[in-house]
Amino acid sequence: METKNIMIVGVGGQGSLLASKLLGHLLLTQGYDVKVSEVHGMSQRGGSVVTYVRYGDKVYSPVIDFGEADFIVSFEALEAARCLPYLKKDGIIVTNTQQIDPMPVITGAAEYPEDIIGKMKATGAEVDAFDCLSAAESVGSSKAVNIVLMGRLSKYFDIPLSDWMEALNAVVPAKFIEMNRRAFSLGREAE
Amino acid sequence: MESSTQNKQLMLGNKAVARGLYEAGVCFISSYPGTPSTEITEEAAKYDEIYCEWAPNEKVAMESAFGASLAGRRSFCAQKHVGLNVAADPLYTMSYTGVNAGMVIGVADDAGMHSSQNEQDSRHHAIAAKVPMIEPSDSAEAIEFTKLAYEISETFDTPVLLKMCTRVAHSQSVVSVSERHVPEKKYEKNIAKYVMMPGNALKRHPFVEERTKKLTEYAETSPLNRVEMGDTSIGIITASTSYQYVKEVFGETASVLKLGMTNPLPEKLIRDFAAKVDRLVVVEELDPIIENHVKALGIPCEGKNVLPIIYEFSQNLIARALGRPVPEGRTLDTQIPARPPVMCAGCPHRGMFYTLKKNKVTVLGDIGCYTLGAVQPLGSIEMTLCMGASIGAVHGFNKILGKESEGKTVAVIGDSTFMHSGMTGLANVAYNQSNSTVIILDNSITGMTGHQQNPTTGYNIKGDPAGKINLEALCAAMGFERVRVVDPYDLSACDKVIKEELAFEGPSVIISRRPCALLKYVKHKAPLKVNTDKCVGCKSCMQIGCPAISIKNGKACVDNTLCVGCGVCSQLCHFSALEAGEEE
Numbered sequence: 001m002e003t004k005n006i007m008i009v010g011v012g013g014q015g016s017l018l019a020s021k022l023l024g025h026l027l028l029t030q031g032y033d034v035k036v037s038e039v040h041g042m043s044q045r046g047g048s049v050v051t052y053v054r055y056g057d058k059v060y061s062p063v064i065d066f067g068e069a070d071f072i073v074s075f076e077a078l079e080a081a082r083c084l085p086y087l088k089k090d091g092i093i094v095t096n097t098q099q100i101d102p103m104p105v106i107t108g109a110a111e112y113p114e115d116i117i118g119k120m121k122a123t124g125a126e127v128d129a130f131d132c133l134s135a136a137e138s139v140g141s142s143k144a145v146n147i148v149l150m151g152r153l154s155k156y157f158d159i160p161l162s163d164w165m166e167a168l169n170a171v172v173p174a175k176f177i178e179m180n181r182r183a184f185s186l187g188r189e190a191e
Numbered sequence: 192m193e194s195s196t197q198n199k200q201l202m203l204g205n206k207a208v209a210r211g212l213y214e215a216g217v218c219f220i221s222s223y224p225g226t227p228s229t230e231i232t233e234e235a236a237k238y239d240e241i242y243c244e245w246a247p248n249e250k251v252a253m254e255s256a257f258g259a260s261l262a263g264r265r266s267f268c269a270q271k272h273v274g275l276n277v278a279a280d281p282l283y284t285m286s287y288t289g290v291n292a293g294m295v296i297g298v299a300d301d302a303g304m305h306s307s308q309n310e311q312d313s314r315h316h317a318i319a320a321k322v323p324m325i326e327p328s329d330s331a332e333a334i335e336f337t338k339l340a341y342e343i344s345e346t347f348d349t350p351v352l353l354k355m356c357t358r359v360a361h362s363q364s365v366v367s368v369s370e371r372h373v374p375e376k377k378y379e380k381n382i383a384k385y386v387m388m389p390g391n392a393l394k395r396h397p398f399v400e401e402r403t404k405k406l407t408e409y410a411e412t413s414p415l416n417r418v419e420m421g422d423t424s425i426g427i428i429t430a431s432t433s434y435q436y437v438k439e440v441f442g443e444t445a446s447v448l449k450l451g452m453t454n455p456l457p458e459k460l461i462r463d464f465a466a467k468v469d470r471l472v473v474v475e476e477l478d479p480i481i482e483n484h485v486k487a488l489g490i491p492c493e494g495k496n497v498l499p500i501i502y503e504f505s506q507n508l509i510a511r512a513l514g515r516p517v518p519e520g521r522t523l524d525t526q527i528p529a530r531p532p533v534m535c536a537g538c539p540h541r542g543m544f545y546t547l548k549k550n551k552v553t554v555l556g557d558i559g560c561y562t563l564g565a566v567q568p569l570g571s572i573e574m575t576l577c578m579g580a581s582i583g584a585v586h587g588f589n590k591i592l593g594k595e596s597e598g599k600t601v602a603v604i605g606d607s608t609f610m611h612s613g614m615t616g617l618a619n620v621a622y623n624q625s626n627s628t629v630i631i632l633d634n635s636i637t638g639m640t641g642h643q644q645n646p647t648t649g650y651n652i653k654g655d656p657a658g659k660i661n662l663e664a665l666c667a668a669m670g671f672e673r674v675r676v677v678d679p680y681d682l683s684a685c686d687k688v689i690k691e692e693l694a695f696e697g698p699s700v701i702i703s704r705r706p707c708a709l710l711k712y713v714k715h716k717a718p719l720k721v722n723t724d725k726c727v728g729c730k731s732c733m734q735i736g737c738p739a740i741s742i743k744n745g746k747a748c749v750d751n752t753l754c755v756g757c758g759v760c761s762q763l764c765h766f767s768a769l770e771a772g773e774e775e
Contacts, residue, residue, distance in 0.1 A: 034201055038361050046530075063505055067518030081525070085521060103530070103533045103567075113528075116525070
């Protein structure tokens with residue numbers, strides 16, 4: 001199989017490492033070669049963070065380049081838009097609708113673009129936008145945004161739900177598993 | 192960080208190095224943290240069989256690892272590329288002494304400067320110190336090459352550099368693990384080998400040159416270097432993560448000479464490979480080191496004429512440079528505001544930088560989270576060079592400008608950076624008596640690299656109690672009569688102390704002390720509340736650049752998920768509109 005590419009993007013501190021851990025575990029159990037590339041250090045301090053997940057028969061490069069992403073999974077709307085050049089022609093953006101103002105917007109040096117999701121759709125990209133924060137809060141923790149997003153992403157994969165659940169069990173502490181299952185279901189089942 | 196199906200696991204490159212160290216029977220690791228090298232030592236510390244520690248700096252770490260090798264156990268130290276500059280002194284002479292038990296030195300380059308002040312190519316150190324350098328290109332090689340590095344170290348009597356780069360260090364790929372085996376050697380007194388005074392060093396230098404010849408012969412047949420023949424219309428010589436990009440672009444449509452050992456480089460292997468291909472290209476990030484070697488052999492090749500000498504590579508970059516198709520990306524016809532890293536909400540550095548800016552102080556900075564004090568709206572730091580440079584620089588600055596800068600200029604340096612290489616700078620201020628004020632930003636942790644303990648925190652790498660250096664006593668012992676301690680959350684106290692110490696004629700130290708807000712033991716207060724009746728939207732609270740505060744509908748707005756209730760913003764409000772939140 002040709003290598004497939006998933007980009008996970010967001011703002012430092014939003015929990016993208018757990019999402020990539022879940023995907024890495026899942027895809028390895030599906031028998032694929034997998035590479036996951038993370039960002040550490042200075043970039044994590046509230047800046048844009050990008051994680052690359054690649055899988056296939058044999059994966060070489062650990063990074064995803066412009067025009068290559070089958071999926072862009074985004075924790076924040078502006079970050080999805082920032083990574084749009086990475087999307088493959090028929091790629092899909094799965095994004096949280098949450099908006100987090102970057103410092104230049106907070107200080108008034110720049111403006112957060114209006115209707116950024118509409119603007120992404122206008123380029124012809126398929127965009128699945130969903131309020132993951134409300135869903136996460138409804139199960140009891142705003143930190144579950146990452147798992148809601150994974151549930152949302154799972155709709156586009158031909159992988160049995162039981163395998164996703166097994167991967168979830170492997171990466172989430174047992175005491176939070178029920179909450180995370182509900183978060184996953186909300187992302188997967190909502191329209 | 193990992194997942195497993197049977198023995199196959201997904202493992203971070205740095206964790207794979209740690210696994211290789213474990214399997215190679217390494218008993219001693221001493222390092223100073225630095226992105227992207229930090230996780231090697233953190234992961235190794237999880238093995239009870241390996242003694243691990245954070246040293247005050249890379250030089251001390253390397254010398255400690257040398258001592259352990261001398262004592263007869265395999266040892267290791269890790270650092271980022273610029274850390275190797277600090278440790279260059281022991282490295283260059285350890286090349287002469289060689290080792291007893293195997294010794295490997297991890298160095299992680301940061302092409303693209305994800306978290307660094309420059310993108311120097313550490314292969315130059317291998318060449319200049321005349322020690323072998325090995326470069327894995329994924330996690331499986333990180334384990335395998337680490338173990339092989341110890342064999343090379345002991346066979347050829349040399350320290351070995353193990354070079355990582357950001358994309359190998361911070362990528363997870365599939366590995367298999369095996370058992371640990373611990374070789375042991377006896378320490379034997381050998382003055383001619385280990386005491387590098389001129390008479391002995393004169394005899395060791397020929398040994399080094401002879402060793403390089405033997406290592407070059409080894410490079411011809413070593414399993415570290417391999418040829419993957421494919422289409423012969425193009426032949427590519429490459430190493431490290433660039434190999435992965437090359438394979439991604441070309442697959443079997445090019446022949447590849449992959450070099451796992453980049454110093455010394457082979458000759459015959461390269462000649463034979465070059466003779467089999469029509470077009471020869473060297474694909475290497477940063478400096479043209481392999482390319483220059485190939486050219487010096489008299490073999491025509493391409494390299495930096497088509498590929499950049501700066502920043503990191505990617506598959507598209509290589510495809511475009513070598514005339515292969517590149518997928519087209521979409522573009523958005525909208526300006527996307529940048530999202531630069533910022534000081535966290537509740538960061539104790541913020542209050543100090545605000546006060547320095549308010550007092551129009553020239554701030555010479557250093558390396559750490561607080562380098563973000565250069566970013567707007569604080570825009571306070573005017574110079575950052577390397578670890579410890581703030582103090583040397585303020586001394587020289589004040590010596591030259593005298594009254595023009597004294598009383599208006601400070602150095603700022605974190606607790607860990609101060610222990611690393613600020614102490615010697617401070618000794619110079621004390622000794623040569625410049626009228627300088629040094630502010631130690633003591634947040635009780637090494638913050639930027641992800642919370643490592645240091646000699647001022649009182650805990651070791653495993654989180655167990657350890658020695659604790661008293662900064663006040665240290666400064667007093669150096670002869671500083673004025674050592675002030677202030678809480679940076681208290682803006683009026685900061686203002687008073689800064690004004691007084693800048694007015695004082697003579698050297699002084701201010702310790703700005705408050706633990707990092709992200710430390711687990713730090714208790715946060717409830718998020719502040721905006722009293723919208725009192726708030727007039729004057730934006731005074733916005734001057735500190737806190738990511739938790741914004742203006743919504745003309746009034747200040749506090750983000751409950753970010754605010755830790757530090758209260759610095761409320762001290763700026765003239766209308767008492769930022770009120771303490773209710774504790775749950």
